Amino acid sequence: MPKVLISDKMSPAAAEIFASRGIEVDVKPGMTPDELRAVIGAYDGLAIRSATKVTKDILAAATNLRVVGRAGIGVDNVDIPAASAHGVVVMNTPFGNSITTAEHAISLMLSMLRQIPAANASTHAGKWEKNRFMGVEVTGKTLGVIGVGNIGAIVADRAQGLKMKVIGFDPFLSPERAQDLGVEKVELDELFRRADVITLHTPLTDGTRGIIGADAFTKMKDGVYIVNCARGGLVVEKDLKAALDSGKVAGAALDVFAEEPAKENALFGDERVVATPHLGASTVEAQENVALQVAEQMADYLLTGAITNAINVPSVTAEEAPKLKPYMKLAEQLGSFAGQLAETGLRGVTVEYSGQVATLNTRPITAALLTGLLRPLLDSVNMVNAPIVAKERNISVTEVRSDKATDFQTQIKLTVSDERGGRSVAGTLIAGNRPRLVSVEDVAIEAELAENMLFVVNNDKPGFIGGVGRTLGESGINIASFHLGRQAPGARAICLIEVDQPLREAVLKQVQGLPNVITALSLSF
Secondary structure, rough: EEEEOOOOOOHHHHHHHHOOOOOOEEOOOOOOOOHHHHHHHHHOEEOOOOOEOOOHHHHOOOOOOOEEEEOOOOOOOEEHHHHHHHHEEOOOOOOOOOOHHHHHHHHHHHHHHHOHHHHHHHOOOOOOOOOOOOOOOOOOOOEEOOOOOHHHHHEEEEEEHOEEEEEEEOOOOOOHHHHHHHHHOOOHHHHHHHHOEEEEEEOOOOOOOOOEOHHHOOOOOOEEEEEEOOOOHHEOHHHHHHHHOOEEEEEEEEOOOOOOOOOOOOOOOOEEEEEOOOOOOOOHHHHHHHHHHHHHHHHHHHHHOOOOOOOOOOOOOOOHHHHHHHHHHHHHHHHHHHHOOOOOEEEEEEEEEEEEEHHHHHHHHHHHHHHHHHOOOOOOOOOOOOOHHHHOOOOOOEEEEEOOOOOOOOOEEEEEEEEOOEEEEEEEEEEEEEEEEEEOOOOEEEEEEOOEEEEEEEEEOOOOHHHHHHHHHHOOOEEEEEEEEEOOOOEEEEEEEEOOOOOHHHHHHHHHHOOOOOEEEEOOO
């Protein structure tokens, strides 16, 4: 009989589910790391929230542990690489608190606009300052939603019920999905320019970190309001403080901060700032939902081997894994290639499997491809939830299989369509397990995708190769490999260069400014 430990405070429903499925369960919240390390070796599963830290030391002592289940979305308290190295599946519940977080954002917005916290404190102090607290109506105001995913879509729906006009920025939001939501899709600068209230619902990635800072504030209306229930690092707090002091920002409502727990912060004590201690998921209903979900997922895995919402492993059987692993790596690289090139909302994805790969179970391969495609802007995407995320965003996914070989015995071709047309990329395996890019935009080019790469589209003219090489050399960038392809002599050409270190922005701009360069991007795999 499997044995599970619940080491954080969680709804009693979780323990009831484990027991009803025939799994022995112990509930021991509040253990110290030493206490957890001493007992963890006896358990097959560990159910946690945010308090328990699943470190390398804990995992080293967890000799029988098969799965860690996080009741909630964040897994910052789990050492994912160490868990993977120990063969431990890490699961979360990414959609269990969406409604709760969306409602908290709306609540913060209304509290901020009507100055409810300050008015409440004043009234409790015996002051009847009726004329001091002049509020702002939401009716007719424009709400700018940054990140129109699951939570952002719910916020948009609730805001429309308050008779607000909703505009949204999300690179993966298709026009059809935006229309279904009643949201006007706009670019980020336009959102900054038009919104009366801006609310953030995007993950924290390298691309979104500091998305609202000094430069963004200059593009906003005077008297704009900011709401953040997503991640603290999205807003540069010192820049927000300056914008409040200058009057550019009329108020801010924050549930998250760059450093948590936030015991001290420059924004604290300002009546224009409504602050809560990361309460987005803190409702009875949400805690019940995530507890139920994590218990069901863990029980399914321990009893049947089914894997749901896994962070670090795909949904693959033991028999399939050796055959599928290299194809999944190839697919994720192809998806990442296309995702890093994406500029507008995706509409559709077509995956063509030809030759040997067409005879395999392609579902996990497609999931790996979607993970690579969506991850550049959605870091919470994994091989389990990537198809769900694509469906929620109205991105159609089509698989085409043909067991007939093309120019290669086995090939995966990805075609992505967006508002500006489409692009394609194809790859194969060499020596049975080494991914190799074989074409981009139907231009033949063979290359292994590496950690740091420069991708250039250019006109095929003399002097281009020398110009690129000289620019990189003068910047101290060493070239590891150089790959070329072209449509025809003198026509459009493609260049992929592997370099030994990440390209600095200044170097990339130099390459972009070279004669005959159409596009130059820094890619990472």
